[in-house]
Amino acid sequence: xxxxxxxxxxxxxxxxPLHNSYRAVITLLKKQYLRLRYYKxxxxxxxxxxxxxxxxxxxxxxxxxxxxxxLQQYKVIAGYGENIICPWCLSxxxxxxxxxxxxxxxxxxxxxxxxxxxxxxxxxxxxxxxxTTADLEPGFYKLIDAxxxxxxxxxxxxxxxxxxxxxxxxxxxxxxxxTVAMQECYRVxxxxxxxxxxxxxxxxxxxxxxxxxxxxxxxxAALFGQKDHVRIYQLxxxxxxxIKVGFTxxxxxxxxxxxxxxxxxxxxxxxxxxQKPA
Ligand SMILES: [Zn+2]
Numbered sequence: 001x002x003x004x005x006x007x008x009x010x011x012x013x014x015x016x017p018l019h020n021s022y023r024a025v026i027t028l029l030k031k032q033y034l035r036l037r038y039y040k041x042x043x044x045x046x047x048x049x050x051x052x053x054x055x056x057x058x059x060x061x062x063x064x065x066x067x068x069x070x071l072q073q074y075k076v077i078a079g080y081g082e083n084i085i086c087p088w089c090l091s092x093x094x095x096x097x098x099x100x101x102x103x104x105x106x107x108x109x110x111x112x113x114x115x116x117x118x119x120x121x122x123x124x125x126x127x128x129x130x131x132t133t134a135d136l137e138p139g140f141y142k143l144i145d146a147x148x149x150x151x152x153x154x155x156x157x158x159x160x161x162x163x164x165x166x167x168x169x170x171x172x173x174x175x176x177x178x179t180v181a182m183q184e185c186y187r188v189x190x191x192x193x194x195x196x197x198x199x200x201x202x203x204x205x206x207x208x209x210x211x212x213x214x215x216x217x218x219x220x221a222a223l224f225g226q227k228d229h230v231r232i233y234q235l236x237x238x239x240x241x242x243i244k245v246g247f248t249x250x251x252x253x254x255x256x257x258x259x260x261x262x263x264x265x266x267x268x269x270x271x272x273x274x275q276k277p278a
Contacts, residue, residue: 031090034059041087046264049099050120051089058264059085061092063225066218070225074209074232078200078225079170083264091120093266098169098196099124100260101252101271110164113188115153116171119144125167132163153181158188165189167196173229176212182245186276195247195274200225201233208237239272247274 043056061084063071071078084093095118107129114122117133122144125131134151135141141148151157153168154177166185172178185195210231214220217227224232239249250273257265 031085034085034087035090038087045262046083047262048086048089048091049096049103049263050091050124051086053086053088055087055264058083058093059087061085064221064227066221066227067225070221070223070232074202074225075204076200076202076225076232077266077269079266079269081267084266086264089120092118093264094118094170094198094269095120096263097257097260097265097269097271098167098198100257100263100265101273102196107165111162112165112167113156113158113163115151115166115168117141117144117148117167118169121167121169132158154184156184156188160187161190161193162188163190164193165196166193169196169198170200172197173199173224173226173231173233176214176230178231179241179245182242182247186245186247189276191276191278193276195276197242197272197274198269199233199238200229201235201238203235205232205234208232208234235270242272242274246276248277249274 041055041057041059042053044054046055046058047053048055060082061080063078063080070076071080079092079094085091098121107125110129112125112129112131114125114131114133116135122131122133132149133141133145133147134149136150136152138148138150153171153175166189168185172181175181185197189195208231209223211223212230214230220229221227224230239251242249252271252273254268254270257271
């Protein structure tokens with residue numbers, strides 16, 4: 001990409017560092033187009049827990065063509081399929097699941113660290129408590145929070161036991177040294193603090209597929225189903241990695257989340273309740 005264009009995109013927050021592309025702008029336009037067709041989805045059956053609108057269904061969201069083979073082969077639960085994008089506020093299924101799981105939490109006086117902050121989760125949280133947002137390359141995220149900080153998840157610039165909650169939703173599959181990032185989350189969490197560390201995962205593979213250090217977008221798309229992912233987690237192996245770092249982990253399966261189906265959460269996605277012990 002032309003350096004001049006890149007610097008303008010960076011300045012305005014439209015440059016997406018992970019993809020080294022205009023993807024943020026394209027996604028934004030795509031979503032605005034979806035919004036024009038909002039009326040077609042209006043009805044009953046589903047409700048968005050971000051904006052409160054009611055629908056017969058939500059927008060489907062499909063992966064890029066290059067990502068499809070790996071996602072299908074390993075049956076990766078990765079945020080694609082039917083009922084994913086809210087036709088009005090454009091929330092995603094993975095945001096709605098996290099918000100649903102946190103809806104009963106009393107955040108008053110709690111300190112939250114939100115890495116690579118997603119727009120709807122951030123909007124939902126920021127009125128409830130003090131939220132620190134951060135990303136490795138914060139430029140893109142200035143659109144979501146002007147105060148976003150620069151932080152590497154494998155070397156967080158925060159003191160031990162600084163936060164009551166850490167939210168890093170669908171982040172670890174991008175990080176080669178994922179165990180180091182887990183250790184960092186553990187370190188900066190207070191005792192009894194909670195971490196939301198959802199990742200795409202497969203239950204059909206025998207073990208996690210990964211290639212730490214890989215920097216080959218085409219290969220990553222073919223192997224892991226997204227050009228900036230470095231692995232596909234096998235669910236139990238992912239849980240074991242978290243436990244090894246010291247967390248307690250309770251897996252809530254999709255079938256146990258029935259009360260949230262009305263929010264059009266991702267089909268088959270379970271939720272991990274992750275906590276630093278007392
Ligand atoms: Zn909505």
